[in-house]
Amino acid sequence: MNSGRFITLEGTEGAGKSTAAAAIADWIRQRGIELLITREPGGTELGEKLRALLLAPAIDAPVPKAELLMMFAARVQHIERVIQPALDQGKWVLCDRFTDASFAYQGGGRGLGAQSIEVIEQWAHPDLQPDLTLLFDLPVDQGLKRAARRSGPDRFEQEKLDFFSAVRDAYHQRMQRHPTRIKRVDASMNETDVLSQAKLMLEPLFVD
Numbered sequence: 001m002n003s004g005r006f007i008t009l010e011g012t013e014g015a016g017k018s019t020a021a022a023a024i025a026d027w028i029r030q031r032g033i034e035l036l037i038t039r040e041p042g043g044t045e046l047g048e049k050l051r052a053l054l055l056a057p058a059i060d061a062p063v064p065k066a067e068l069l070m071m072f073a074a075r076v077q078h079i080e081r082v083i084q085p086a087l088d089q090g091k092w093v094l095c096d097r098f099t100d101a102s103f104a105y106q107g108g109g110r111g112l113g114a115q116s117i118e119v120i121e122q123w124a125h126p127d128l129q130p131d132l133t134l135l136f137d138l139p140v141d142q143g144l145k146r147a148a149r150r151s152g153p154d155r156f157e158q159e160k161l162d163f164f165s166a167v168r169d170a171y172h173q174r175m176q177r178h179p180t181r182i183k184r185v186d187a188s189m190n191e192t193d194v195l196s197q198a199k200l201m202l203e204p205l206f207v208d
Helices: 017-030 045-055 066-088 100-111 115-124 140-148 161-177 193-207
Strands: 007-013 035-039 090-097 132-137 182-186
Touching: 007 017, 017 035, 017 045, 017 090, 017 132, 017 193, 035 066, 045 182, 066 090, 066 100, 066 115, 100 115, 100 161, 132 161, 132 193, 140 161, 161 182, 182 193
Parallel strands: 007 090, 007 132, 035 090, 132 182
Antiparallel strands: none
16 A cells, blocks of 8 residues: 655744644545644644643743653654554645654754754654645744734743744754755735645645
């Protein structure tokens, strides 16, 4: 059986990737493809428990290195229990965030840099990379204004503007390093135009 396609969605707060994920999933399924939609951190029972710990505002919040390792703990469980089995069955997987988020949030935002994350990435999933990553990108201040309209902020959303600027810069560095895999979606546009951009970038995946 042919392996499936692995698609990831990335972006800073308020970029609209979670909203776009549902529309993209519907569009892919309409083409007769069996699709699994999932998220990080999360996707498994263990991953969701780690997600709750990572996102909850707390006095004893994880330090940056602990945060990074918790993200990868959830990710390895997710890959081995959910993502890889689905791909092996020929299903497509659409994941809201993956390892690029660690390079952006922990590498950029927390200042850990890319080198240590690359080492962990090679150990955690040396043979798995997304077929396509859509980076939903918009100015940080615009994204934060959008995010503020939602429910109360989680631990990451409580960070300052400088943090998210560093996250966005790290995403751009990833895109420059992996231009064939990571494609920028202008998330400052309306939902219809954002979805149109995403569909255009997804089309080549349907070609055998």
